[in-house]
């Protein structure tokens with residue numbers, strides 16, 4: 001059985017897409033079979049993986065994307081939702097992608113109505129369970145251990161559905177005031193979504209739909225803080241202040257709300273994951289990639305998997321590149337180990 005892990009924060013630009021790609025790659029490097037799902041109409045993850053082949057891909061493969069895959073339910077096409085032939089990620093066996101689509105946002109309004117009425121309109125009853133049905137079919141077809149779901153920065157009905165359909169979720173953050181604000185709004189929104197999902201699952205109409213709405217299983221795995229400027233292994237004072245405040249907000253405000261609504265794992269499981277700092281819910285502190293960021297995008301390869309020829313440097317500069325790459329490799333390897341341990345309990 002696979003585990004589906006959503007990467008969610010309605011705050012934009014906090015490394016959801018970058019982390020989906022990097023974490024997925026690292027899990028595959030550890031021998032896991034991983035499917036990445038791009039649910040963001042911006043299609044950044046798909047662009048990161050396909051690069052310059054992006055436009056030709058959609059012309060040559062009009063049905064290999066999330067929009068076409070969900071069309072049987074959303075556009076009432078007379079066929080069943082089925083697994084799509086996913087895209088193999090170049091350079092990383094075991095890692096595949098269900099591409100996103102710019103038109104996915106067309107489904108937002110109808111899904112919103114279907115979810116608000118929780119099954120009272122017969123013709124819309126197949127929508128709330130469609131995404132979970134698709135993910136399950138794709139996971140089975142790929143024999144996946146993990147499905148990582150990259151989400152858009154929004155609190156709309158699609159995200160409400162994607163999150164409620166996942167087994168667990170990670171919250172990427174960045175060390176600034178806006179990320180702190182986002183933690184407080186998540187503390188209010190996530191309990192509402194969870195209660196909605198429990199009501200929806202209890203609806204007989206949704207249970208007897210062609211794509212039944214699954215029971216809520218969602219569990220919080222933790223946060224990742226990213227893109228700070230490092231100093232002596234830690235963060236500079238300014239960044240550290242925000243990292244501390246965000247960790248406090250998560251511990252004192254977000255987690256108690258999630259606990260009340262049964263969206264957390266047993267405390268001991270987080271403790272055993274060996275988070276850093278201890279007794280926090282932070283699974284990884286990833287500094288700014290700096291100059292490696294551009295090289296990574298150019299080669300469609302995570303910073304920690306860049307090879308010597310990809311750096312394009314020699315001598316001491318190459319030596320420094322290797323040191324940085326290996327540091328990032330250590331950080332993402334630890335992150336993946338924690339995710340594996342936590343998701344096992346979800």
Ligand SMILES: Nc1ncnc2c1ncn2[C@@H]1O[C@H](COP(=O)(O)OP(=O)(O)OP(=O)(O)O)[C@@H](O)[C@H]1O
Pocket residue numbers: 011012013014015016017018019040042044151152153226227286287288289290293
């Ligand atoms: N550790 C890092 N160091 C340097 N740059 C990073 C790092 N993580 C992410 N970035 C860059 O920050 C930008 C935002 O990252 P990303 O697109 O992953 O965020 P996102 O949360 O998916 O954004 P959105 O909310 O728009 O979907 C990108 O340009 C990405 O390359």
Ligand SMILES: [Mg+2]
Pocket residue numbers: 016017018040044045150151152
């Ligand atoms: Mg993104």
